[in-house]
Amino acid sequence: MEASRRQRLSAMDRVVDIGFAILLVVCGMRYFSRHPLEGVGFAALILAIGAGVSYAIAVIGRRSLDSAAHAAGLDAVGSRQAIGLLIATGFWLPLAVLAPSFGWCGFALFFAVHRVIRGRLAIIISAAIVVAVSVGLFLMSNGDDLGLVLGPFFGGVVLTYAYTALDRALDAQRTLIAELVDTREQLARSERDAGALAERERVASELHDTVVQRTATALLMLESDDLRGEQSTAVGKAREALRDGLVQTRQLLHGLADPRESGVSLAIALQAQARAAGAEFVVVGDERAVSDTISHALQRVVQEALVNAHKHAQATWTRVTLTFFDSEIGVDVADDGIGLAAAAHDSTMIDSGSGGFGIRAMTWRVENLGGMLTVESYAGEGTTVSAIVPDAAQEESRS
Structure with a gap:
């Protein structure tokens, strides 16, 4: 057009x-x-x-x-x-x-x-x-011949007025078209957001009707065997694994249905996660608002790192640090636990792509935003999980 x-x-x-x-x-x-x-x-x-x-x-x-x-x-x-x-x-x-x-x-x-x-x-x-x-x-x-003079004169006056009015109408039309284009873009964004929300709800419903229900059923069967006295070490471990899996799956369902609390800043959300896990929480730099996508990804990284520290690290303390750089956002989860099994020497930087499923999931979340995840483990002295992602909104404001 x-x-x-x-x-x-x-x-x-x-x-x-x-x-x-x-x-x-x-x-x-x-x-x-x-x-x-x-x-x-x-x-x-x-x-x-x-x-x-x-x-x-x-x-x-x-x-x-x-x-x-x-x-x-x-x-x-x-x-x-x-x-x-x-x-x-x-x-x-x-x-x-x-x-x-x-x-x-x-x-x-x-x-x-x-x-x-x-x-x-x-x-x-x-x-x-x-x-x-x-x-x-x-x-x-x-x-x-005044008619010869007045005719072109008044004709020119009418033509000038008509052209000025037409020019104003064209300016108004251009303004209206610009507003309509902007409104169309806003509607397109709203439709994409609505589609993403509907897909999250669909996946959450599928997980609830399949994985959660079957996991809960298996857990009840194991616990009923325990009540009848039919217990073994393997059964106990299986029951504990199922219980942990059920809790994590329900947390995932909550994230799919409502991926982040509306109106809650990233610092407040991470502080709540740290407090629930009994960890310290520190903010470095000037706090600012970040996008929902970044906030959600960093919350999931901290959640996974805290779960690993609690289940495997045998740590006596854990600290979550949120850092606001000039154009990046970083989180660090450190503990004083036994360290990763791969860190058998003094100090080794663990390749995030070679870890377990939890590390791979965290790496995927961070790299999907153009960031980087590193896991540094000292044998017998703890582990530090660090994630840093670019803050696109801050970069655009500086450019």
């Missing part, structure tokens, strides 16, 4: 430009066929050449600047066109007074000027064009 509109406007501009050239030539032929090339005639020739050359420079400047603006993705023309048309008008105004035959060029010149000039200046130039034509006709008729 935009390309079609540009083509229509470009065609109309070409018609106006060609029309001015034809009218200038026809009016010149008529005038010089009746007047000698001396005195006023010579002055008329100079003014006509000046108007034609200035107009041609404006047209060439417009086309070259239009090509550059189109290549740059801009909808604008340079000031060279406006300057060229103003100079052409400056030549034509005295020409229309000295040689009224050239008054017909005023029609094309009127539309050409309004093509690049808006507002009060355009009205002033339009009035000057109308007055020049009227004065030229008045002098030509020696003041005897």
